[in-house]
Amino acid sequence: MTEKSSPLDRQVQVINIGLERFTADLREAGVPVVQMDWRPPAGGDKKLLELLDSLHERG
Amino acid sequence: MFCTTSIVTSSYYDSVVLMRVASQLKKRQGVSEVAMFMGTEGNHALLAQVGLTTPESKEAGPQDLLIIVRAESEELAAAIAREAADELISRRQTEQSSQSYQPRTLDRAIGFLPGASLAAISIPGNYAARTAAHCLEKGLNLFIFSDNVAVADEASLKRQAVERGLLCMGPDCGTAYLNGVGLGFSNVVRRGRIGCVAASGTGLQAVACALDRLGEGISHGIGVGGRDLSLEVGGIMTTHALALLDRDPGTRVIVLLSKPPHPQVAQTLLDFCRTLTTPVVSCFQGARLPGGQLLQTLTLEDAAHQAACLVQEKPFTARLFSQPDTVKALLANAGSGPAGKQLIGLFCGGTLAKEAQLLLTPLLGEIATDLNRQNGHCLVDLGDDRYTVGRPHPMIAPENRSEILLELARSGGLNNCGALLMDIVLGNGAHLDPAGELAWSLAELRGKHGFSGPVVVSLVGTEDDPQALSNQQRTLHQAGATVFLANSEAARYVALLVAPACRALLLNEPDGEAS
16 A cells, blocks of 8 residues: 555645534635535435435446 | 414525524513424424424425424514524525535535545534545545434444545544644644644643643644544544654644543554554543553643643643642632532533543532432533533533523522532634623622522633633623633632532642631
């Protein structure tokens, strides 16, 4: 296995998925951040979600 | 009482926003309950549990917003429900105009921020593992604030992260510091030479603030979530984080904070620590592991102090109080009123509550962890699930603690209370004026309910926090509270108030000596 670069060496740039308050705090601190518009996938339909996941695994 | 149920279809809001708006509207005259939830399976179960299910509420799906209001008239209930919906729409419009584009998919988000290094995930727990796995596939480190993630999913995510050379901080990770960036509930602290691996968010906050006070700073603070040293997870992320910090040229000393590890995991951890060249100071909340690989401390303050001494190449001696003479003067001022009476502690930080419990049990005897006990000492973690069902965490909404405190006073629960002990944790993510909220409730307690006992506050924060430590200290002093910046010292001081016999042990004085 090759030596991987340490995650501690990367400049922190954040994709925030969820509480928007965290995005506001990071922006305030000058950290590059993108807030995702997250909603329950497949409209929260469990069966449809399982189907999507199986497609994702195949793809 | 009248109850209305409204459904706003296809309108997703995060739980903190919903609970904050509900909490504000609930304070209105004539309103007894305002509940706002997304119509997820878990939330329907919660509504049934608290008796708020209505025939209409059952119709709401996971992307629909449910607003349930109980009020003294039908008109008032309907008006409050309309106001709630209007407030949410107005907040969203403000956010959308003040913020830039919000992508709907991970690929688009990465396209928008190609240098993205980390995903911060704070969505409902039953969706978090799936989203986290997709983020790992994209090479992103994880900060998972969400709780209620299955422990098997946690172990699997952590294994995948290690294989990819990434971090999986959490689930249930409240705080982290990476490369000088605070994530989640984090204090504004200086960078420095001390790395932290922490299974507790408030524990990491307390240590980071103590180091800041001692003139030191954090290189990185890697949160691992409260279950990492359980048998099921096996310390995967703790050992990964220790190895990363050991190789980090900016880290001279490591502080490791956790609940007591599972015995099998403890052995693995100790064996692993033998391979490290960086000294590790640890605090395991009451547990002491065998062997000499770790420098083990009893309290969070001691962990920070010992780490600071190590980098400053100074000898370390554990101390019960940093300023014993000040404590003696405070005790003289407080008088003997609280002696022999009940101690009631209401905490927002679970780790701080646990630390106080561990320090006080040997001094005061049995201490209950809930408010149902009428007599005897109690220390309660108000961030526990029992007190946060359908409510925001008290670190975000300290008014929840005020409500509990005033309800206790109304029901006679403070009649035998000799002293109150409370924590306030400042920083990003926390309420903007928690001291002001506490000062208001103390004024109510003293003015309307005749409570005259001392109030002791364990205050965690720094001057650079959004709330500014000195401003919060001033507000608390003006409200008549006694403030300690080390949680362990606040706990020990309260022991001295309600059990003066502790002086011999804690202030190195003969029994009964008066100050």
